[in-house]
Ligand code: ATP
């Protein structure tokens with residue numbers, strides 16, 4: 001990799017146009033300090049693209065993404081789109097499917113210990129992102145749900161050995177890089193075939209990682225354990241729906257959903273996407289916490305650095321994480337963490353510290 005990165009920017013809906021610029025500001029500063037230029041490639045997507053292109057996921061945007069390795073995706077509020085788009089894949093799912101971004105990595109760590117219910121939490125949830133009980137991501141029709149009669153609704157869950165082994169390998173690799181512990185979360189006592197296959201595939205992959213300590217939990221028990229003793233867990237691997245729910249829980253235990261960073265990735269492409277949604281209830285007021293979006297962008301840099309081996313990109317990612325922590329430690333925070341800083345003020349304070 002040369003001295004310049006090209007990164008796509010899809011602003012999204014709701015608080016997206018507030019938190020995405022916060023992230024690009026901080027990333028530009030961090031890369032600049034490490035002598036790397038960044039070219040931001042703005043692409044229409046989401047509600048704005050419905051207005052300009054008549055569709056939330058324009059072909060022109062998707063073709064542009066074909067030529068990029070990495071991009072930042074703001075949250076989208078597909079529930080708020082016109083009725084003609086109801087039942088279609090959400091715009092984020094269109095991208096995840098197109099590039100087979102099978103892994104969703106969601107770390108949780110407390111930035112402000114006094115605001116965290118679990119100050120010692122340091123968790124990485126590795127969520128299978130392509131199948132499971134969020135069946136819509138598998139169906140050509142855009143929906144894995146159907147209603148044979150107006151009073152009966154069905155949903156199809158899909159689990160394959162191949163996808164389960166692929167996500168397990170990702171999770172074990174992370175466990176090895178971290179504290180060497182992996183918890184497989186399933187519900188194999190009830191969903192015996194689907195989540196049972198997921199569990200078995202993870203256990204099989206574990207034979208290649210004898211140095212990683214493996215445990216397993218049912219998802220309901222895992223929710224209870226997280227509330228009581230989150231700090232005991234290191235890496236968690238689970239299917240799509242369980243991972244979505246547990247990561248919101250972990251984010252709040254760590255302080256706020258507004259701090260929940262994540263990336264969606266394969267070995268070829270990566271997309272920074274905060275774990276939270278478009279937060280329409282607070283959009284347009286300049287009070288959203290950009291920490292999750294900034295942290296997601298830092299994860300994206302770490303992914304790029306891992307691939308290229310460029311230490312300066314690693315340094316930029318590390319500097320962003322440190323700056324986020326230092327900013328909150330200095331008493332600057334947004335309303336969700338009890339502070340009074342606006343989205344832009346918080347981002348500025350982080351940029352000054354990278
Ligand atoms: P989705 O299905 O898209 O994930 P959701 O129903 O889970 O959406 P969110 O949009 O994540 O909902 O919002 C949940 C709550 O968290 C809302 O009250 C919202 O205001 C709050 N929230 C989410 N993100 C942030 C943020 N960055 N800063 C402050 N509050 C946030």
Ligand code: MG
Nearest residue numbers: 248275276277
């Ligand atoms: Mg959500």
